[in-house]
Amino acid sequence: EAQVTQNPRYLITVTGKKLTVTCSQNMNHEYMSWYRQDPGLGLRQIYYSMNVEVTDKGDVPEGYKVSRKEKRNFPLILESPSPNQTSLYFCASSFQGTGNQPQHFGDGTRLSIL
Amino acid sequence: GQQLNQSPQSMFIQEGEDVSMNCTSSSIFNTWLWYKQEPGEGPVLLIALYKAGELTSNGRLTAQFGITRKDSFLNISASIPSDVGIYFCAGQDGTASKLTFGTGTRLQVTL
Numbered sequence: 001e002a003q004v005t006q007n008p009r010y011l012i013t014v015t016g017k018k019l020t021v022t023c024s025q026n027m028n029h030e031y032m033s034w035y036r037q038d039p040g041l042g043l044r045q046i047y048y049s050m051n052v053e054v055t056d057k058g059d060v061p062e063g064y065k066v067s068r069k070e071k072r073n074f075p076l077i078l079e080s081p082s083p084n085q086t087s088l089y090f091c092a093s094s095f096q097g098t099g100n101q102p103q104h105f106g107d108g109t110r111l112s113i114l
Numbered sequence: 115g116q117q118l119n120q121s122p123q124s125m126f127i128q129e130g131e132d133v134s135m136n137c138t139s140s141s142i143f144n145t146w147l148w149y150k151q152e153p154g155e156g157p158v159l160l161i162a163l164y165k166a167g168e169l170t171s172n173g174r175l176t177a178q179f180g181i182t183r184k185d186s187f188l189n190i191s192a193s194i195p196s197d198v199g200i201y202f203c204a205g206q207d208g209t210a211s212k213l214t215f216g217t218g219t220r221l222q223v224t225l
Contacts, residue, residue: 004156033213042118042202042215043157058212090156092213102147103213105156 002027004106006091012112013081021076021109023091031094032074033058033103034066036087043090049074081113120203120216128224133190135201135219142183143205147213148175151200160201161188193223 004025013019025032033048035058045058049068063085065077074093078085088110092103120137127133137146145164149157161172163179163186170177176189186203203216 035215040217042120042217043204043213044215045212048212092156102159102162105149105158107154107156 002104004091004093004104006089006106006109008109009107010110012114014114015082016080019078019081019111021078021089021091021111023074023076023106024072025074025091025093025104026072027093027095027104028071029093029095029104030071031096031101031103032068033092034064034074034076035090035092036060036085037090037108038087046076046089078111081111083113086111086113118203118205118214118216120219122219123217124220124222126222126224127193129194131193133193133197133221134187135203136185136187137203137205137216138185139205139214140184143207143214144183145206146177146179146186147204147206148177148186148188149202149204151202151218152198157202190221193221195223195225197221198223 007022030051034046035043037043044060046064047066049055055066090108091106094101094103118137118139147162148160151157161177166183167181168179174191200218200220202218204213206213
């Protein structure tokens with residue numbers, strides 16, 4: 001089954017404790033992206049990757065890092081999480097980032113930073 | 115970044131009614147997309163629009179890509195309880211690889 005898988009689905013942690021949210025897709029998609037969803041703000045893009053070893057900032061990259069060492073994986077790293085990063089996070093992928101390629105989303109990771 | 119104005123913010127309708135929601139942008143997009151999100155899940159693509167003026171249907175859903183490329187609407191006909199969810203519009207700039215989302219329309223359907 002074609003899917004985007006995020007782990008963990010839920011995490012409660014404390015300020016400053018480094019964490020990583022993993023994202024994996026099995027569709028051989030080139031393009032992957034991370035979003036955060038906050039009430040009243042819709043989804044906002046954090047980082048995206050056009051292909052292996054190619055990443056770029058979205059609208060709200062501050063406080064986040066990403067890496068794309070393999071095509072299928074695109075982890076989101078919070079080196080020193082803060083409470084304002086409490087949010088619902090989604091990973092998405094598509095065949096290509098340019099042109100008309102709709103994105104497929106994972107089921108989300110709810111992070112609470114205390 | 116770009117902003118998409120989506121309206122209405124929420125709708126409470128009775129089963130069988132038709133629904134209409136729309137998105138407007140301050141800048142043009144090459145692609146308009148409509149997604150639905152249910153509790154505990156990620157957004158699921160409903161309709162993708164690729165050309166200005168395009169009108170596309172998916173079952174009871176119909177969406178149009180505005181002629182100016184700055185707006186789009188989604189209609190749902192004869193709503194049913196499983197239509198409940200949050201509907202998002204999204205615009206894609208093909209060169210920037212970025213998807214800009216609207217703030218969502220929360221739809222509630224009563225029996």
